[in-house]
Amino acid sequence: MSSRETAMDLAVRRPGRSPSAGRRSLVFALGCVGVLALGVVLTRTVENPYIFFAGYVVIQYVAVATGWNVLGGYAGYINFGPTAFYGVGVYTAAFLVKAMGAPLPVSIAAAGAAGALLGLAMGWMTLRVQGVYFAIATIALVVMAETVVHNIDYLGGASGLALMPPQAPAWAGGQPQFMLMVMLAIAVAFVAAARWIEISAMGRALRALKASEVAAECAGVPTFRLKLIACAISGAMLAIAGAPYVYYASFIEPGTAFSLALSLNAIAMPLIGGKRSWVGPVLGALLLATVQQAASVTISSELNILVVGVVLIAFVAVAPDGIVGIVEKLTGRRGA
Amino acid sequence: MSEPILAVTGVEQRFGPFRALGPVDLVLHRGERLGIIGPNGSGKTTLINCISGTLRPQQGRVVFDGVDVTDAPPHRRARMGLSRSFQIPKPFTGMTVLENLLVPIDQICPSGDAEDRAFAVLESVGLLRRADHEAAGLSQLELRKLELARALVVQPKVLVADEAMAGLSEGEIDDVLAILTHLSATGIAVIMIEHIMHAVMRFSTRIVCLETGRVIADAAPEAVAADPLVQKVYFGEQTRH
Ligand SMILES: Nc1ncnc2c1ncn2[C@@H]1O[C@H](COP(=O)(O)OP(=O)(O)OP(=O)(O)O)[C@@H](O)[C@H]1O
Ligand SMILES: [Mg+2]
Numbered sequence A: 001m002s003s004r005e006t007a008m009d010l011a012v013r014r015p016g017r018s019p020s021a022g023r024r025s026l027v028f029a030l031g032c033v034g035v036l037a038l039g040v041v042l043t044r045t046v047e048n049p050y051i052f053f054a055g056y057v058v059i060q061y062v063a064v065a066t067g068w069n070v071l072g073g074y075a076g077y078i079n080f081g082p083t084a085f086y087g088v089g090v091y092t093a094a095f096l097v098k099a100m101g102a103p104l105p106v107s108i109a110a111a112g113a114a115g116a117l118l119g120l121a122m123g124w125m126t127l128r129v130q131g132v133y134f135a136i137a138t139i140a141l142v143v144m145a146e147t148v149v150h151n152i153d154y155l156g157g158a159s160g161l162a163l164m165p166p167q168a169p170a171w172a173g174g175q176p177q178f179m180l181m182v183m184l185a186i187a188v189a190f191v192a193a194a195r196w197i198e199i200s201a202m203g204r205a206l207r208a209l210k211a212s213e214v215a216a217e218c219a220g221v222p223t224f225r226l227k228l229i230a231c232a233i234s235g236a237m238l239a240i241a242g243a244p245y246v247y248y249a250s251f252i253e254p255g256t257a258f259s260l261a262l263s264l265n266a267i268a269m270p271l272i273g274g275k276r277s278w279v280g281p282v283l284g285a286l287l288l289a290t291v292q293q294a295a296s297v298t299i300s301s302e303l304n305i306l307v308v309g310v311v312l313i314a315f316v317a318v319a320p321d322g323i324v325g326i327v328e329k330l331t332g333r334r335g336a
Numbered sequence B: 001m002s003e004p005i006l007a008v009t010g011v012e013q014r015f016g017p018f019r020a021l022g023p024v025d026l027v028l029h030r031g032e033r034l035g036i037i038g039p040n041g042s043g044k045t046t047l048i049n050c051i052s053g054t055l056r057p058q059q060g061r062v063v064f065d066g067v068d069v070t071d072a073p074p075h076r077r078a079r080m081g082l083s084r085s086f087q088i089p090k091p092f093t094g095m096t097v098l099e100n101l102l103v104p105i106d107q108i109c110p111s112g113d114a115e116d117r118a119f120a121v122l123e124s125v126g127l128l129r130r131a132d133h134e135a136a137g138l139s140q141l142e143l144r145k146l147e148l149a150r151a152l153v154v155q156p157k158v159l160v161a162d163e164a165m166a167g168l169s170e171g172e173i174d175d176v177l178a179i180l181t182h183l184s185a186t187g188i189a190v191i192m193i194e195h196i197m198h199a200v201m202r203f204s205t206r207i208v209c210l211e212t213g214r215v216i217a218d219a220a221p222e223a224v225a226a227d228p229l230v231q232k233v234y235f236g237e238q239t240r241h
Helices: A007-013 A017-045 A049-075 A082-100 A104-126 A132-150 A175-199 A201-211 A213-218 A223-242 A245-249 A260-273 A279-295 A301-318 A322-331 B044-052 B074-080 B097-108 B114-124 B140-152 B170-185 B197-203 B221-226 B228-235
Strands: B006-015 B018-028 B033-037 B059-064 B082-084 B158-162 B189-193 B206-211 B214-219
Touching (some): A017 A175, A049 A082, A049 A175, A049 A201, A082 A245, A082 A260, A104 A132, A104 A245, A201 A213, A213 A223, A279 A322, B206 B221
Parallel strands (some): B082 B158
Antiparallel strands (some): B006 B018
C-alpha cells in the first residue's frame, strides 16, 4: 500500500479527543444547569398546579428509565422488576416518615442504600445465571417485595397508608412546586451520573461485557464485580426515584408502589428511546410519559399498558436501537 | 534456566463423561516461542481455555509467573500478564475498533498515552484505517487482526494466539509473523496455535503436538516434523492446507 498512513499522521489529524470531550462535558453541564434554572422559573410562574403533578410523573420517569438503563442498557441485563426497587424506595421513605417524620434528604439517602443493597443481593444471587433465568428472578423479586409489604401491618398492609410528610420549605412556593424541583434535581443528577458512567472506563468495560463476557474477562474486566456494581447503582437509582413519592402523594399503597405500569414503562422508555446512551431513556421517558399524562384523562390505564406494550414490541422488532438509533442511521453518524 | 513463566501440570478437562484434554503437562519459558499443533478437536483450544481461566479443569494446576492461578478468574490472569486471542473472534461490538483496544488498556495498564499505543498497534496489524469504525462492521479477516491487536496491545508476559492466521494471505502471514517475532524479541513468550505448518515451523523454537487431548510430542520443530507418530496423526490426515 503506497498511501498507507502512519499512526502519527492519524494521531495528529484526528480531532484532539481530550479537548473536544472536555468541551462536550462543559456543554452538558451547562445544559443541566439550564434545565434546573428552567424548573425554578416554571415553578415560580406557572399557576395551574396540575402541571406540577403531571410534570412530577414525567420527570420521575426520566429518573426511573435512566436508573433502569444502567443495568439494562449498559450491561445488557434486562431487569423485569424495576418496581421492586422503586417500591422498596417508596416504602423505605414511608417507614421513615411514619416512624420519625423523616425529612426528604434522609428518606432519599435511606432509599438509595436500601435499593443498592437489594441490587447487590439480586445480583449476587442471579448474575451467575444468564438470560431468561435472570429475567425470571427479577420478576420474582417484585412478587416477593410486594408480599412482604402486604404482611407488614405497620406499613398499612394491602390497604395502604396515609402519611403526614413534612411540609415543603417556605421558599419553594408550595408542596407540588417543591416536589417537582426535587424530582428534577434527582433526574438531572441521574442523567449526569449515567453520562459519566458512559464516557468513563467503566462504561467501556460494561459495553465490552455486554458484547462478550468471556472476551471482556480475558481483557482484564472483572465482569462479575462490574455487574454487581451496575446492579447496585441501578437499584439505588430506582429506589431513590421512589422515595419522594411519599412526600408527593401522602397516601401510598402496594398497588401503586409496585405497579405493573411503572415496570413496563421503565423498560419500554429506554428501549424506545435507545438504550446505548443516556439520551435514549430521557427521550423515551419524555415522549411516552408526556403522551400518557396527556391521554390519561381519556383512556384507561389498562389500555395504556396495552398501547405501551404494542409500541415496545414494534421497537424491539424493527428498531432495536430505539429513536436514537434511527436518528443515527438517518444522519449517518454514531454520536457519543 | 530461570523459573518458567507458565507451568501446566496434570491438567485434565472433561465435558461430562468425555475427556477433551489431559492429563497434560506443559512448560513455557520466558521469551520462548512455542507452537502447538494437532488435528481438529485434539484439545488445543481447550488447553488454552484452561490456561487463560475460561475453563476450570477438573484436575491439575496452572502456575503463571510463579503464582498458582488454577482458581483465579480470567481477568486476574489477564492483569498478571497473560493475554490470549480467540479462535472464533469475539469483538466488542457496539464500540469502535480503537475502543476495543482501550478496554484491555483501561483494565491492565492504564496510561495517558493509551490512544497512541492503540493506534501504533492498529497500524502494525494493518487496521489503522478502521480505527473509528464500528467493530461489528469488520470483515472476518479484520476481526482476526483485531483479536490479535487486542491481545498484544497490553504488552503481556505471555501471548497466546489461537489460530490468528487462519484465512490470511501469505503476505499477511508474514506480517503477523514479523509482529510476533518482534514481540518475542522484547521478552514476551508466545504460544502459537496454528494449522498453517510452514508458519508454525518457521516461528517456533519448540513445538508441542496434541492428539485426543494428550501431548504426543514436545521437541524442536525439525524433531517434531520428523516424528513418525506426529506424521501419522497429523500430517497424514492433514488435507486442509
Ligand atoms: N464447551 C465444550 N463442551 C463440550 N465439548 C467441548 C467443549 N469445548 C470443546 N469440546 C470438545 O473437546 C474437544 C477438543 O476441542 P478443542 O476446541 O479444544 O479442539 P482444537 O484442538 O482446538 O480443535 P480445532 O483445531 O478445530 O480448533 C472436541 O472434541 C470438542 O468437541
Ligand atoms: Mg481450536
